[in-house]
Structure formats: C-alpha cells, structure tokens
Amino acid sequence: MINVALLGFGVVGSGTAEVLDANRAQIEKYVGDAVAVKYILDLREFPNSPYASLIVHDYDIILNDPEVSIIAEMIGGAGVAYKFTKSALEAGKNVVTSNKELVARHGAELHSIAAAHGVRYLFEASVGGGIPIIRPMTNDLAANGIISVDGILNGTTNYILTRMTNEGAPLSDVLKDAQANGYAEADPTADIEGLDAARKIVILAALSFGKILDPDAISVEGITAVTSEDVKTAEALGYKIKLIAHTEQVGGKTLAMVSPRMVRSDNPLYSVEDVFNGILVEGNMLGKAMFYGRGAGKLPTASAVASDIIDIAANLGKASRPMKWEVATADDMADINDYSCVNVFIFEDVRCGVSKLEKVFGKIDRAVKSNGRVAFTAPTMTEREAAEKAANAGVPFVKKFRVI
Amino acid sequence: MINVALLGFGVVGSGTAEVLDANRAQIEKYVGDAVAVKYILDLREFPNSPYASLIVHDYDIILNDPEVSIIAEMIGGAGVAYKFTKSALEAGKNVVTSNKELVARHGAELHSIAAAHGVRYLFEASVGGGIPIIRPMTNDLAANGIISVDGILNGTTNYILTRMTNEGAPLSDVLKDAQANGYAEADPTADIEGLDAARKIVILAALSFGKILDPDAISVEGITAVTSEDVKTAEALGYKIKLIAHTEQVGGKTLAMVSPRMVRSDNPLYSVEDVFNGILVEGNMLGKAMFYGRGAGKLPTASAVASDIIDIAANLGKASRPMKWEVATADDMADINDYSCVNVFIFEDVRCGVSKLEKVFGKIDRAVKSNGRVAFTAPTMTEREAAEKAANAGVPFVKKFRVI
Incomplete structure (x- = not known):
C-alpha cells in the first residue's frame, strides 16, 4: 500500500481523490501496489463527503507519518504551499502539484531540495490541465533540442476570444456571461491580464532551456485591449486572435512572453477553440508537434495530478533523474526588442x-x-x-x- | 559510454544516427553518459557515409558483443526483423523499433520475452512517427481508463484526401502526383488500402485494452473507393473525409477498425491536413486529448527511435515495468455489427x-x-x-x- 496525502480539498483536490478511486483497479495494476489517500489537509470540515474521515487540519500529522510517501499539493499560491512543499521534500517525501505559481516562482529551489533529498517534485498538472505536456517535454522530446513553444495556455481567455470571434460581441459582454456560467472567475484578472499564461510559459521555458525566468519580469499583455474591431480585422485578413504564450532563445538568451496574436489558418493553434488549450512545440528533429485538450476543469486536472502520483508510486525506491533548473539572472533574459x-x-x-x-x-x-x-x-x-x-x-x- | 547498434541503414536508420549525433551533448546530459552508435547492420556498403566504418553485415558481431546494450531495429517487416529482435531480447539486449508490422504481429510474444530477460522492447516510432504517443498513453494517461482512440495514422492517405478535398481532383490523379513527388510509394497498397493504419490501430488498441488483435482480422477499408463526388457530398454536409482508425470496447470486447469517415468540423481531427497525423484519445477522466505532428519522415521518426534509446539508456540497470499484452482470441474481438x-x-x-x-x-x-x-x-x-x-x-x- 502506497499512502498519499492531499493538501487542499477544493476542486482539484476532491477531483484527485475521485480519479484515484474511479480507476483504482487499473492504477493498482500499473503501479504493482495499491495507492490510497490517507489524509486530506484542509481548513474546512466536509461532514457529508465520503472522505470526511480523512480530513485533518494539522499538517504535522502528515509530515510526521512515515507511511506517507507522496504529498499532492493543490493549495495554490506561493505562501503556505511553498512552506508545506519545502518541508515535505526536506522530510524525504515526494511532492506533486497543480500549483503553477509555486513552480514558476520557486521551481528551481524546490527541484534542488528534492534532488538533495532523493525525492521527486512533479508538476504535470501545472500547465495544460489534463494534457500530458510536462512529462512528454521532459522525456519524449529528450532527443530534440527545443526551438520554440507556442501555447494557448489559458482556457478562460480562449473561451472569451472564441465567443468574441463567433458573435462579434465586445469583451465586456462576453466576460460577464462567462462569469455567469462559470467559465471565468469573479476576479478574472489573472486570466485576462495574461498572468496565468505567464506563469505557465515560464515553466515551459525552463523545461526547454533550463533557466527559469521571473514571471513578473517577462513581457505580458492580456486580452483587455482586444476590441471587436480587432477581431473583425483579423477575420478580414484570414486570421483569428488568440492569447499566445511564446518562448524561444534569442541570441543565446531565453525569451518568454504572452500577448494576443493573430493566428494564421494553417497554424494548428488556429483550430483550438473555447476552453481548450493547445501547446505547439517545435523540436530541432521532430518539427512541430501539438498537444491539445482540456486545459482546466476538475477531472482533467486531477487526472494529471494522479498521473504524477502514479509515476512516483510505480518508481518508488528507484533513483530518479534530478531536474535541474537555474534561476535566470538579468543576463539570461533576452531583450524583447531583439x-x-x-x-x-x-x-x-x-x-x-x-x-x-x-x-x-x-x-x-x-x-x-x-x-x-x-x-x-x-x-x-x-x-x-x-x-x-x-x-x-x-x-x-x-x-x-x-x-x- | 552506452553502445547502440542500428539494424537497417535506410531512411529511419540513417536519421537515427543523425539525431544521436546532432543532439549529442544534450542527450549525454539527459542520460548522464554518452550514447554512441557502435555498429550499423545493413546488407549494403555505404563507402561515402561518415558512418561507413560502423557498417557490419554479420548480425552475430552485434549479438555477441557484450558492450552493446541497446539495439534499434529499423529493418521493417515481420521476417528477419522478428528473428533478430527475438535473439537480441534473449541475449539480454534492449530493443527499440520503428517496425509497426512486427509490433502488431508479434508484440505480445516479444514483450513477454523482454520481460523474461529483464530488458525492454520499446516502439514509440511505430505509431505517429515523431509524435509522442506510445509513452504518453502508457505512462501519462495511466490514471485514465481509455474509452476510445481515433487516429489519422497514415500521412500518405491524409495527403491524398486533403488534395482531393482542396482541388476536387480524383484519387488517381492525386496519387500519381503524390508518387511523383515522394509523398506516396511506388507500390502504395499498404497505405491506400488501410493496412498501414490497421497495424497502427492494433498497437493503440493493445495499449488501451491489453489485447492485441490480428491486423489481418479487423475490418479495414482504405480510400480507393472514395470519389470526388463523395468529397463534394462531405463538403456540402460540412464534413471532410479522412481515413480514420478507431478502437473502443463494445460489450467488453475489443474493436479496432479502419475506414474513411466524414469528420465534423468541431472534431479536432478535422483540421489535421496534408501528411500530418493526429491521434485523439478519450480518457474517462481526462476527456479528449489530441496528439498532432509529423507522422512520418526521416528525422521525426528517427527522433522517436532516439527517444526510446535515450529512455533505456537513462534507466539502464533499473528494473522496468514489464508490458503485458495478450494475444486476442476470437472471443476477445468485438463483432463490428455491434x-x-x-x-x-x-x-x-x-x-x-x-x-x-x-x-x-x-x-x-x-x-x-x-x-x-x-x-x-x-x-x-x-x-x-x-x-x-x-x-x-x-x-x-x-x-x-x-x-x-
């Protein structure tokens, strides 16, 4: 039996419990051992949940239980999540996360702590929701030098831009509607200002080029300045406007940026509509490959968290390839003017x-x-x-x- | 130093040598050791190739060299390739392959021989050329029960259908042109009759459901009966005709088939044009994800072969999860009428x-x-x-x- 603790019992946390339960038999067959949730850390009680008995409020219970070998952090943010992740890795526990902000801000340090303690810090769910992208970029494309990555990494803005394009409606109307039906949050700033996409492209840039940039220091432009007139102009030119996160190397330095772009109809990202995400990776041998799917949502994201749990569970006790990211200095960052x-x-x-x-x-x-x-x-x-x-x-x- | 032998120095074989050379430094960093080609087995001589000195004609040299730990089989077919693969695995050597026919026909046996000898038999390049699909389906989607797979798995037929659609030309004209410019082989039977796609979907069905069907026993319809009139009809209905390989379970039994289908415009496969491949996987938690890219070609396919070599090289000496496929009996095969x-x-x-x-x-x-x-x-x-x-x-x- 391999014991897992979930930190945070919100949408992704409860989804992860559900995925591990729904596919229990198959997961046990793959791992060669049962994988079970032993604790769920949350401030709240969930008296009506089937997982009520697993809820704990004291992190030390988890940290001090030698039976827990994998911790899934789904708290979000870079505050308590950072503290908890660090102490888990230092205690020799493996950590998986859906927390893109934490990976973008402290990934280099957390990877190095993990390596020092012989454990793993995995983050498949931090980019692209359920789409397998982190592991394929790490392992499957290892025979390729990455030339560039272009991604539609934020479902909310893609949904808004798709509706603006199809209906000719202004952003404010579509945003209100998206908020009403749950496709946008009450405070949509992180999505529509491009901050969410910025954190994700910083992670993909680090996977591609080894340096992790400060997401606050890269060029980020959201979709708030995109007008119905712009959408019409794009259409007249045969393009569609999408919020594109991009990374490449310019003059040997790493560039990452987010901006609304006009996408040509022969680009596979052109057809990525609504809340879907698409990530186009160009390898020096492979050419272009795209990974497409649901970039958010309870079960898709939880399935990515679960895939990391299963990866660790199936390889417990084996030495793992440490991931080495370096914090980018000012000199590692390309000038966007170039x-x-x-x-x-x-x-x-x-x-x-x-x-x-x-x-x-x-x-x-x-x-x-x-x-x-x-x-x-x-x-x-x-x-x-x-x-x-x-x-x-x-x-x-x-x-x-x-x-x- | 990890020594590799290449069997077959045709398009994919020479591409693999090139990929391992071009990205040598990066590969060495990933693996933690240098990966070098020690032998290339081919019947021909290549006096002008930079690899001329590595060419051997006697397989026993490779088989008996304890320094060779990985063999890449790129001979094709199920004849000598089968014999060589079997003896390599029995000699305790890892094998990677681009040979879909061999994997489709003898995969179950070869996986079981590999497991018995503590080595691995990997086949990323057998489906989807350079697109990472085998490893993601094996590892990344392990938290999902696979519901279905739909794939555009053959670049030649997709190129022909794309041109028939765009130009309104009949198949015979487009085929002749495709042969003239190298997009179709002189004998295009395996492509246009759907046999190539059949072998590939049988492999994806085995990955999804554990049973490997006989590619000659599944329902396979190629594109030869598709007329310009059909293409026009599809267009009038808002569809495009594509050769689709499909697998799912029907009544607990495995179904795999290949046929030209009309694809709706909201299906991501609709936008997969020309020689590109797209593989749409539906997971019970993930929903639908698509993997898109170049399904053939020297360097893309070679980059998939190289990714398997690197996977093995980076994990040499570690116990690996054996892959278990069962040969499907008549009773395991769903009736297409259902x-x-x-x-x-x-x-x-x-x-x-x-x-x-x-x-x-x-x-x-x-x-x-x-x-x-x-x-x-x-x-x-x-x-x-x-x-x-x-x-x-x-x-x-x-x-x-x-x-x-």
Whole structure:
C-alpha cells in the first residue's frame, strides 16, 4: 500500500481523490501496489463527503507519518504551499502539484531540495490541465533540442476570444456571461491580464532551456485591449486572435512572453477553440508537434495530478533523474526588442496614408480598411524596428498584433 | 559510454544516427553518459557515409558483443526483423523499433520475452512517427481508463484526401502526383488500402485494452473507393473525409477498425491536413486529448527511435515495468455489427425516394442532392441496423460513411 496525502480539498483536490478511486483497479495494476489517500489537509470540515474521515487540519500529522510517501499539493499560491512543499521534500517525501505559481516562482529551489533529498517534485498538472505536456517535454522530446513553444495556455481567455470571434460581441459582454456560467472567475484578472499564461510559459521555458525566468519580469499583455474591431480585422485578413504564450532563445538568451496574436489558418493553434488549450512545440528533429485538450476543469486536472502520483508510486525506491533548473539572472533574459516576427500593423486610415506607409514598410499587399483603420501584414522584423517604423510612418499608429 | 547498434541503414536508420549525433551533448546530459552508435547492420556498403566504418553485415558481431546494450531495429517487416529482435531480447539486449508490422504481429510474444530477460522492447516510432504517443498513453494517461482512440495514422492517405478535398481532383490523379513527388510509394497498397493504419490501430488498441488483435482480422477499408463526388457530398454536409482508425470496447470486447469517415468540423481531427497525423484519445477522466505532428519522415521518426534509446539508456540497470499484452482470441474481438455510430447514407436520387427513406430513417433533415445521389446524416445506430435499413429502404443504396 502506497499512502498519499492531499493538501487542499477544493476542486482539484476532491477531483484527485475521485480519479484515484474511479480507476483504482487499473492504477493498482500499473503501479504493482495499491495507492490510497490517507489524509486530506484542509481548513474546512466536509461532514457529508465520503472522505470526511480523512480530513485533518494539522499538517504535522502528515509530515510526521512515515507511511506517507507522496504529498499532492493543490493549495495554490506561493505562501503556505511553498512552506508545506519545502518541508515535505526536506522530510524525504515526494511532492506533486497543480500549483503553477509555486513552480514558476520557486521551481528551481524546490527541484534542488528534492534532488538533495532523493525525492521527486512533479508538476504535470501545472500547465495544460489534463494534457500530458510536462512529462512528454521532459522525456519524449529528450532527443530534440527545443526551438520554440507556442501555447494557448489559458482556457478562460480562449473561451472569451472564441465567443468574441463567433458573435462579434465586445469583451465586456462576453466576460460577464462567462462569469455567469462559470467559465471565468469573479476576479478574472489573472486570466485576462495574461498572468496565468505567464506563469505557465515560464515553466515551459525552463523545461526547454533550463533557466527559469521571473514571471513578473517577462513581457505580458492580456486580452483587455482586444476590441471587436480587432477581431473583425483579423477575420478580414484570414486570421483569428488568440492569447499566445511564446518562448524561444534569442541570441543565446531565453525569451518568454504572452500577448494576443493573430493566428494564421494553417497554424494548428488556429483550430483550438473555447476552453481548450493547445501547446505547439517545435523540436530541432521532430518539427512541430501539438498537444491539445482540456486545459482546466476538475477531472482533467486531477487526472494529471494522479498521473504524477502514479509515476512516483510505480518508481518508488528507484533513483530518479534530478531536474535541474537555474534561476535566470538579468543576463539570461533576452531583450524583447531583439525578438522578431511577422506583425499586423493597424494605423488610422488618413488621406494618402497608404502611400506614406508604403514608404516606410514597402509595398503593402491586401490592406484591410474598415471603421477608419487600415491594417496590413508586414514582413518579419524585430520589435525595435517595428516600434521605430510605427512611430516614424507619419500616419497615426493604432496598434499592432504579432502574427503566428 | 552506452553502445547502440542500428539494424537497417535506410531512411529511419540513417536519421537515427543523425539525431544521436546532432543532439549529442544534450542527450549525454539527459542520460548522464554518452550514447554512441557502435555498429550499423545493413546488407549494403555505404563507402561515402561518415558512418561507413560502423557498417557490419554479420548480425552475430552485434549479438555477441557484450558492450552493446541497446539495439534499434529499423529493418521493417515481420521476417528477419522478428528473428533478430527475438535473439537480441534473449541475449539480454534492449530493443527499440520503428517496425509497426512486427509490433502488431508479434508484440505480445516479444514483450513477454523482454520481460523474461529483464530488458525492454520499446516502439514509440511505430505509431505517429515523431509524435509522442506510445509513452504518453502508457505512462501519462495511466490514471485514465481509455474509452476510445481515433487516429489519422497514415500521412500518405491524409495527403491524398486533403488534395482531393482542396482541388476536387480524383484519387488517381492525386496519387500519381503524390508518387511523383515522394509523398506516396511506388507500390502504395499498404497505405491506400488501410493496412498501414490497421497495424497502427492494433498497437493503440493493445495499449488501451491489453489485447492485441490480428491486423489481418479487423475490418479495414482504405480510400480507393472514395470519389470526388463523395468529397463534394462531405463538403456540402460540412464534413471532410479522412481515413480514420478507431478502437473502443463494445460489450467488453475489443474493436479496432479502419475506414474513411466524414469528420465534423468541431472534431479536432478535422483540421489535421496534408501528411500530418493526429491521434485523439478519450480518457474517462481526462476527456479528449489530441496528439498532432509529423507522422512520418526521416528525422521525426528517427527522433522517436532516439527517444526510446535515450529512455533505456537513462534507466539502464533499473528494473522496468514489464508490458503485458495478450494475444486476442476470437472471443476477445468485438463483432463490428455491434458497433454503433452516426452515419451519412448515400442513396440514388430516385422519384419519391426521400419519402421512402423517411419511412425507414425517420425525418431527414438537410439532405444533400447532387449528381443523382441523395445524402443525409442519420442518428446513431449499429452497423447491423444500418445494413438492414440500407437494404430495405426500397431505394438503391450507394454507400455510407461513418461520421466522427
């Protein structure tokens, strides 16, 4: 019998108990031993839950029980979750987590504590909900050098942008509706401002390039400035607007960023709609592969937590490959001004505007004019060049979208 | 130093040597030891290859060299590849393969020989080329009961169907062109008759349900009967025709089949175009997840072979979880007549035909008439019911397509 303690009995915590129960026989067959939840730590009581008898309020009970070999942290945040995770690893217990904030902020330290104590710290559920992405990027793509990762990593914003696109509705209306039916939280800031996606791309960047960036220090733009007019412009150009988290190396340094982009119809992310997530990984041998599925939700996320529990349970007592992340210094971070991509530029549609713009951007094919704006796709250039051209065009600049 | 022998120096074999070389430093870091090719077995000489000095023609040299711990079999077929694989496993050497035919036909026996000798037999490259699918289904989805798998598993037929759809061209023209530019083989039988996809779905069915079916005994329909008219009908109904390999359990028995289907636009497989593969896995907790990428090609497939080599190299000397497949008996195989799904029925468009069809099928919404045919989508029914209704409608039946 392998004993597990769950920290937090919210949506993901209760889902994890459910997954371990529902697929008990299959899990026992895979692991070669039964996997059982021994404790559930929560501040609340759950008198009507079938798991009521497992609830404890004192973490020390778990920490001091030598029978508990795996702890699943689903508290969230970087406060008490950090403290609990650290003491669990130091006590020689394996930890799995769905907590992207904690992994993004303290992953390097926690991995190194785990390695020092011969235990594992796994985080499959921290990115992409139920989609297997962390383990495939760690193990399956080990024969590849990662060139870049582009992800639709936040279901709430993808749902909002999909509805804005399909209905032509403004963000505020769709957001209200999404809140009403549970697709967006009462305080949607972390989602719509891109902070959730930022934490996740920082994790994928660390998996790809070994350095973990500070999620507060990378360039993050949410979807609040995306208008119905922008959505229409994208459509006219044959694109769709999606919130894209991106990482690559620029000049040997790591770049990670989040911004709403226009996605071309031949990009597999174009078809990732509603609350779904898609993660497009480019390997130097593999080319592009996409991982697609439910990026959130009780059972999908819990199934990822359970997959980590099972991975540890099936390999208990075997030496494991330590994960080494280094905290990125200022010198490890690429300057976003050096990043280059194709952009859609949008200017005010003034008299003789296009001929002025052509002096700066070269021949403009297929410009889209509507509602006093002119939009066009410009060839690859750096952010620095793009900003210069936008400022010096002699036509009032509205905004630009990166294209993918 | 971990020594590898490559069997077969064709496209995938030479690609594997290239992948191991190109990402040497990264692989050594991951494995914790250098991974080097010591021998390459091929009947031919390759005097101009940088690997010329590694070529051997006598398999015993490899088999008798205790320094070789991993053998990558990329010969193909179930003849000499079977003999070599068996003797390698019996000699206590780990084997990885890209050979779907061998895994489909002898996987159960080879897994059991591997387990008996404490070595591993891995086959990531046998399905989906470079797309990580075998390891994620084995490890990452271990917390899920698999409900079904639907895959576009053959790049050649997907390329042909994509071009038929985009150009309205008949299969024969597109096939000739595909052969001319290397997207189809001179003898395209295994691809266009669905045999390649059949071997692959049999492997995914075994991973999902533990029983390996005989690929020659499952229902397999290729794309040769798909006409330009069918493609137009699909388009008029809002669908696309794709060659879909499917597995699920019906009445506790395992079903696997391959057939051209009409794919709905909200299915993620709808957007899998050209030579790309997509594998949609439904888990009982996860819901649906899709794995997408290049299903063939030198470096993508080689990167999957290399990922297996690296997996073994990184875990040499550790006990591994044996893979247990049972050879399916006739009683383990579901009867395809019990399988049920939505279908598009196509009948001849005769006078009063629709009212006759409505007597048998119920109200027919959105029938599409063209070129003397009437096509409509009917609700879920078993294959048995579908055949009965088609035969008894009193209107000449043309064909039907399963819908996904």
